[in-house]
Amino acid sequence: MITPLYANHPNPDNVDWKYSSKEEYLAVEKTLTDDVVFFEPFLVEDFFPKEMFDELVEILTSYKLDNVDFSHQMNKWEEGVQIPQKFIDYAVEKVKVLVGVEDVEFGYHMYAHHQITSEGRVPRLPLHIDHAPGPYMVDLHIGGNRDWGFVAGNTNFITKPNQAIICQPQFDYHYRPSWSNDDPAEYYQALFFHLINKNHWCVPNESPTQSRPKEINDRFKFGKLFRESEEFNNFAMQRRYMFDKLYLDEHAKIGLPPIPWSEIPTAADADIHQRKGVSPLSDLDKDK
Ligand SMILES: [Fe+2]
Numbered sequence: 086m087i088t089p090l091y092a093n094h095p096n097p098d099n100v101d102w103k104y105s106s107k108e109e110y111l112a113v114e115k116t117l118t119d120d121v122v123f124f125e126p127f128l129v130e131d132f133f134p135k136e137m138f139d140e141l142v143e144i145l146t147s148y149k150l151d152n153v154d155f156s157h158q159m160n161k162w163e164e165g166v167q168i169p170q171k172f173i174d175y176a177v178e179k180v181k182v183l184v185g186v187e188d189v190e191f192g193y194h195m196y197a198h199h200q201i202t203s204e205g206r207v208p209r210l211p212l213h214i215d216h217a218p219g220p221y222m223v224d225l226h227i228g229g230n231r232d233w234g235f236v237a238g239n240t241n242f243i244t245k246p247n248q249a250i251i252c253q254p255q256f257d258y259h260y261r262p263s264w265s266n267d268d269p270a271e272y273y274q275a276l277f278f279h280l281i282n283k284n285h286w287c288v289p290n291e292s293p294t295q296s297r298p299k300e301i302n303d304r305f306k307f308g309k310l311f312r313e314s315e316e317f318n319n320f321a322m323q324r325r326y327m328f329d330k331l332y333l334d335e336h337a338k339i340g341l342p343p344i345p346w347s348e349i350p351t352a353a354d355a356d357i358h359q360r361k362g363v364s365p366l367s368d369l370d371k372d373k
Pocket residue numbers: 213214215254259
């Protein structure tokens with residue numbers, strides 16, 4: 086797997102700097118990669134002890150979907166539904182051990198329920214690299230009644246409940262194969278822990294917990310809005326421009342599930358972003 090970093094580019098002297106200058110690109114890349122440990126995505130069995138996992142499932146699945154934010158980008162109910170701190174602490178400590186890095190902190194978590202909606206919206210996850218904070222992520226399978234692969238880098242992971250994929254969504258290309266079923270009763274649930282490092286770009290310049298070099302802090306305005314800055318956007322576009330073809334060439338050789346090119350969110354989906362009050366199609370059927 087080629088991690089999309091300039092140092093890994095096979096032809097670094099002939100890069101077309103179409104969206105960003107080389108100097109600006111490397112400066113932003115450095116803010117994303119400093120202190121980060123890189124590894125191939127991997128699967129973990131029994132992420133939580135059984136009693137903890139059962140308790141977690143109970144909490145997450147007790148939320149009524151109508152009260153959970155629905156994302157029009159990925160057609161899934163997705164919200165940081167409240168969970169006790171012990172689950173977060175356990176996940177952070179476990180990832181430190183699994184990855185072999187001490188500098189891991191909690192960023193945020195998201196519970197996701199995937200199912201066809203009453204409006205016929207079908208779950209999807211197009212090929213991308215995250216703009217969301219995430220040098221490390223735990224993708225924990227919570228439940229459901231079907232498989233749904235998660236391709237991270239060069240591996241298609243098919244998981245069972247309480248198995249987790251540990252990956253680096255800021256650096257690993259990832260997508261899910263097409264949902265490819267119109268059965269409204271099918272669903273798939275996951276919980277994501279997005280973990281950061283102490284000098285991650287989402288930590289504001291003025292935060293006492295960060296220790297970035299002064300020249301880096303003087304150059305960029307860090308914090309949640311950093312990803313909306315021109316520098317970050319130029320970097321993100323340049324990165325896809327430099328590495329998409331390399332990823333697709335590798336992808337074609339390995340025989341992974343097809344990339345769902347036709348399942349890209351529209352501009353209108355991006356505008357709506359998230360809303361509440363969406364119901365699954367099968368719930369409506371039950372009420373009839
Ligand atoms: Fe992602």
